[in-house]
Ligand SMILES: NC(=O)C1=CN([C@@H]2O[C@H](COP(=O)(O)OP(=O)(O)OC[C@H]3O[C@@H](n4cnc5c(N)ncnc54)[C@H](OP(=O)(O)O)[C@@H]3O)[C@@H](O)[C@H]2O)C=CC1
């Protein structure tokens with residue numbers, strides 16, 4: 429890892445003092461950089477200025493600005509370095525528009541927001557015209573990692589990224605096994621934001637899977653929160669789900685009791701002895717208010733690039749249905765669906781929990797397979813030459829999808845050449861095959877008890893049809909030919925079975941028009 433002396437930037441401008449931007453500012457100051465922070469809201473700037481007064485570990489200064497010109501002028505050095513951390517889309521465009529007049533040739537802007545890669549590429553072109561480098565950089569791990577070291581996926585100009593790499597390597601999370609910084613140049617253009625988008629798509633599949641497992645244990649097996657927390661803790665300690673970030677925070681979350689004082693803002697305060705989780709409603713709304721877009725973009729990309737990502741898709745549609753609770757409650761009155769009920773399984777408790785663990789693993793691994801296949805497809809289409817093993821390396825720490833066993837399984841099996849279908853890899857296929865039966869049993873038990881299992885059941889179907897040899901699409905293809913003369917291929921005919929992915933030469937006149 430480079431020393432601080434190799435780091436050419438001594439000052440950085442952070443654009444946006446939200447949850448992420450403010451935490452990044454203090455992390456940079458701790459690394460010894462002077463930090464100027466700009467935010468459109470005076471209250472945000474005031475907050476960060478007050479925090480800076482109390483910060484004891486900062487080696488550099490942290491100063492806040494609402495005046496953009498004063499902000500840029502405050503940043504020292506021949507070349508200015510910025511970190512954008514604001515809401516994607518028009519907000520980021522409008523701030524770049526205002527900032528542009530104060531930028532000079534050679535300046536570098538790292539966009540640490542979750543931005544759509546096409547917009548990133550547009551901004552790269554706009555900035556290139558004035559000699560400025562716009563680097564689309566995924567920053568993963570939420571505000572805690574932003575403060576202590578996230579997983580970073582920069583994409584864009586090779587030299588500009590090489591110039592900031594010593595700084596990024598200092599800032600990034602370090603892989604627990606060997607201390608390697610969880611950052612690498614992903615590739616040109618919008619590839620860095622693309623990889624972060626897919627990271628969040630995988631994250632969506634995993635979040636839904638784990639929520640389904642929690643619900644299965646709580647509503648299906650009658651287990652209290654701390655008991656489920658113990659199960660998650662055991663899962664996280666060893667085996668296929670070991671050192672898994674979402675499983676580990678799940679264990680912590682399930683044991684968090686309310687206290688008379690609550691947190692520093694009084695949230696979670698109660699004189700009674702409940703759990704903080706009791707206060708959380710079943711509404712995920714960030715897709716509705718358009719502040720986040722990554723899982724949605726992942727799905728749009730999957731559909732457009734013809735990559736089958738049903739675990740990510742089902743997870744996302746659950747989220748969408750959850751957001752409009754008002755509508756849902758109205759529908760509930762009409763649909764009269766049975767509520768999840770206790771699971772009446774012949775399996776004993778320990779056996780069922782073990783099957784559930786393996787079902788969760790199958791769904792997690794399938795989420796990775798789907799996401800990685802999307803990266804491989806995009807890398808080929810866009811000529812990005814993404815090293816897929818590098819993606820696993822940067823996901824080893826500091827990020828939400830951190831999963832030690834999955835990284836140990838996938839990283840050695842991947843390399844520079846994109847693997848278009850992860851199930852071609854024998855070790856991956858074996859793991860999926862070995863965990864198919866427990867996944868099936870869990871989905872059956874859950875479905876019989878009206879449990880919610882969108883991601884897990886989508887994974888089950890995915891495993892079946894991805895390697896299926898007698899799919900029902902035989903009948904679908906015939907119907908398509910019946911009403912649309914779409915043409916079909918014939919079984920056993922050389923050049924047709926399996927043949928290329930082309931329209932078949934045969935049409936049967938089922939019903940003359
Ligand atoms: N939270 C997370 O876990 C992660 C978030 N990200 C990404 O980081 C970025 C920041 O997220 P986060 O800190 O969570 O979000 P916050 O909502 O806390 O911060 C958003 C920032 O964007 C600013 N902003 C919004 N609209 C405008 C506008 N029109 N003009 C100028 N500034 C504007 C906000 O300013 P103000 O408050 O003054 O309106 C605020 O500083 C987003 O792109 C997000 O997708 C990436 C990884 C993880």
Ligand SMILES: O=C(CO)[C@H](O)[C@H](O)COP(=O)(O)O
Nearest residue numbers: 568569628720721722723828
């Ligand atoms: O980027 C993130 C984590 O990786 C952020 O937490 C983001 O807010 C998650 O939102 P979404 O699920 O909508 O992507």
